Every structure is written in structure tokens, then in C-alpha cells.
Amino acid sequence: MNDGKGAAPLEALSIKCEACDYAISPKDQLIWGTGFELHHLMPWAEMQEGVERELIADDFAVLCATCHRAIHRSDHVSDVRRFVHEFWRNVVFE
Ligand SMILES: [Zn+2]
Numbered sequence: 001m002n003d004g005k006g007a008a009p010l011e012a013l014s015i016k017c018e019a020c021d022y023a024i025s026p027k028d029q030l031i032w033g034t035g036f037e038l039h040h041l042m043p044w045a046e047m048q049e050g051v052e053r054e055l056i057a058d059d060f061a062v063l064c065a066t067c068h069r070a071i072h073r074s075d076h077v078s079d080v081r082r083f084v085h086e087f088w089r090n091v092v093f094e
Helices: 026-035 065-073 080-088
Strands: 036-040 060-064
Touching: 026 036, 036 065, 060 065, 065 080
Parallel strands: none
Antiparallel strands: 036 060
16 A cells, blocks of 8 residues: 555556456456557667666556567557557457
């Protein structure tokens, strides 16, 4: 629990996929938490070799494993909002 004196410990936070909104509560992290991954919005392959750059939180998105694999197969690897608009909002489950 966050007492307002600092950041809450990771195990006290809910986790939510920024693409599909799949989420788990803190009590489910032990079992389901491994289904979430940090997605690099700037692919490592596009970073210039030998150039150092401090990574910040805005360089990453939290995605579930399914969305993470899907965004890498899309043309919107650096733009989660466009990925969601083009793929998730148009998904038809039959
Ligand atoms: Zn997802």
C-alpha cells in the first residue's frame, strides 16, 4: 500500500496492457504477472551503435505477451496508439 511517502512497491500495483487493457490485480501478480512485458518503443536494432542514451519510462510500454508479439509484426512498433487503432479496434471475434 502506498503511504504517500514514496512509490508503491511493484507487488502492490495493478498491471495493465496498454494495447488491449487486459489487467491483473496485485494479488494475481505471482501467477499472471509473467504475462506482461516491457516493449521498447525504439527498437534496439534502430539505435545507433556506440551512442549512449539514458533510457526513460517514456521509452517503454507495458504490453501483455500477445500484444507484444503482435506489435512487432505490425508497421507500428513505435506507436502503441496507432497499433491499437488499426488492429485492436477492428478485431472481429467470430
Ligand atoms: Zn494486450
